[in-house]
Amino acid sequence: MPKIKKKRVGIKMDMTPMVDVAFLLLTFFMLTTQFKPVEDVEILLPSSHSSIKLPESDVMMISVTKEGTIHLGLDSQILRERLFGVEGKYKASMQVTKQDLANLLIQARVANPRLRTVVKGDRGAPYGPVEDVMTVLQQTKITRFNLVTDFEKS
Amino acid sequence: MAGVDSGGGESRSHAKHAKKRKKKRVGIRVDMTPMVDVAFLLLTFFMLTTVFNKPQTMELNLPPDEKATVEVAESSLMTVRVDKDGAMFWNIGSEPLQALAFNDLRSTLIQRNQANPKLITLVKVHRDGNYKMMVDIMDELNLANITRFSLAPMTDKDLQLMARAATL
Numbered sequence: 001m002p003k004i005k006k007k008r009v010g011i012k013m014d015m016t017p018m019v020d021v022a023f024l025l026l027t028f029f030m031l032t033t034q035f036k037p038v039e040d041v042e043i044l045l046p047s048s049h050s051s052i053k054l055p056e057s058d059v060m061m062i063s064v065t066k067e068g069t070i071h072l073g074l075d076s077q078i079l080r081e082r083l084f085g086v087e088g089k090y091k092a093s094m095q096v097t098k099q100d101l102a103n104l105l106i107q108a109r110v111a112n113p114r115l116r117t118v119v120k121g122d123r124g125a126p127y128g129p130v131e132d133v134m135t136v137l138q139q140t141k142i143t144r145f146n147l148v149t150d151f152e153k154s
Numbered sequence: 155m156a157g158v159d160s161g162g163g164e165s166r167s168h169a170k171h172a173k174k175r176k177k178k179r180v181g182i183r184v185d186m187t188p189m190v191d192v193a194f195l196l197l198t199f200f201m202l203t204t205v206f207n208k209p210q211t212m213e214l215n216l217p218p219d220e221k222a223t224v225e226v227a228e229s230s231l232m233t234v235r236v237d238k239d240g241a242m243f244w245n246i247g248s249e250p251l252q253a254l255a256f257n258d259l260r261s262t263l264i265q266r267n268q269a270n271p272k273l274i275t276l277v278k279v280h281r282d283g284n285y286k287m288m289v290d291i292m293d294e295l296n297l298a299n300i301t302r303f304s305l306a307p308m309t310d311k312d313l314q315l316m317a318r319a320a321t322l
Contacts, residue, residue, distance in 0.1 A: 019190050026193055029200030046286040048293040050212040064285065118211065121285040128281035130288070131307060138216045146211035149289060 041065050041093065044123045047152035054148060058114045060105070061148075063093060064121040068129045072096045072104055079111055098132045105140045117145040212292065217304070230272045234259075234291060235308070237316050238282035246273075251319035259291065263298040275303035278312055 043063055061073040073093030074080050081089040083104055088094045096104060109115055117137065121130050137145055228247035235243045235251070243251040244262065254262060267273050275295060279288050288305070295303050 015186075015190070019186070019193070022190070022193055022197055026197040026200065029197065029204055033200055033204050035203075045209060046289040048210065048212050048289055049297055050210050050293065052211045052213055054209045054211050121289075123286045125285040126281065127279045127283040127285050127288055130285050131279075131281060131305075134216065134305070141218065143216040143218050144213070145216075146213050147289060147292075148209050148211050149293075151210045152293075 041071055043120055045150040046123045048149035049152055055116050058116055059118055060108055060115045061118050061120055062133055064125045064129050066122040066124045068126050070096055101136045102140050117142050120148040226274050230270055232266055232273050233276045235312055235316055236279045236283050236287050238280040240287055243316055243319050251315055260294045260298050276306050278306050278308045280308050
């Protein structure tokens with residue numbers, strides 16, 4: 001018994017369908033993946049029951065941090081260079097003061113009239129800066145804007 | 155060019171033989187294992203890094219001009235005030251302020267709007283108050299299907315009213 005070794009049976013399986021599916025999934029995930037842009041400021045979003053999706057492009061993002069500072073972010077590199085100069089070209093957002101904000105908003109809207117304004121406030125942000133931002137938006141005739149929130153399941 | 159021509163001629167001269175003797179196809183076997191390994195590696199990477207939940211947004215419309223005023227009867231104006239500690243008060247017109255817990259906000263809003271369908275809600279949040287509070291209140295307003303509301307800055311008079319209501 002110990003001398004007669006059991007012969008191993010080589011199982012051959014057709015892997016083609018599995019590999020096909022794997023490649024299909026791979027291409028799907030590769031094409032749908034959007035890498036999160038590097039953000040200078042971390043913002044924890046408040047939650048709401050609203051289900052309107054954030055537009056993917058032509059977004060002008062005004063962020064209000066926990067400390068109450070205002071950051072303006074644009075998704076187009078060309079526009080960022082025009083507004084903030086070369087130093088701001090590779091940054092996702094730049095810190096701005098509420099005095100400069102109106103001017104920058106108008107410039108950005110002139111450069112790209114399709115820009116949608118989005119206000120992204122931190123959960124713990126004080127209301128004061130947000131109120132200032134809304135006043136500026138009203139002054140610059142941007143009366144329609146969106147507040148970014150997380151989806152809350154009810 | 156010449157090389158190509160001569161090659162063509164040669165193949166034509168051998169055409170008779172070629173017809174009879176079929177060229178045997180050579181089955182090329184390439185080991186696909188490394189490629190598939192890499193493919194699976196990338197697949198798992200993309201699957202794990204993909205984030206599907208996109209942030210939601212809440213749409214807000216401001217009146218186009220700050221000077222535009224809308225005359226509202228005092229009896230159909232409900233004001234919700236939030237002070238810097240997050241305490242909430244509500245009143246209609248110039249009635250005394252009443253404290254309001256956040257959980258009761260929606261039911262109060264629905265109740266008041268049923269009592270007076272022309273009711274307009276005014277939200278005033280203290281500048282040092284929390285932004286989350288404003289979003290929560292607007293969310294509650296949306297859930298209560300109230301579309302006629304506006305945000306207003308808090309004045310000293312509101313602060314006095316709230317201070318008086320808090321001491322009661």
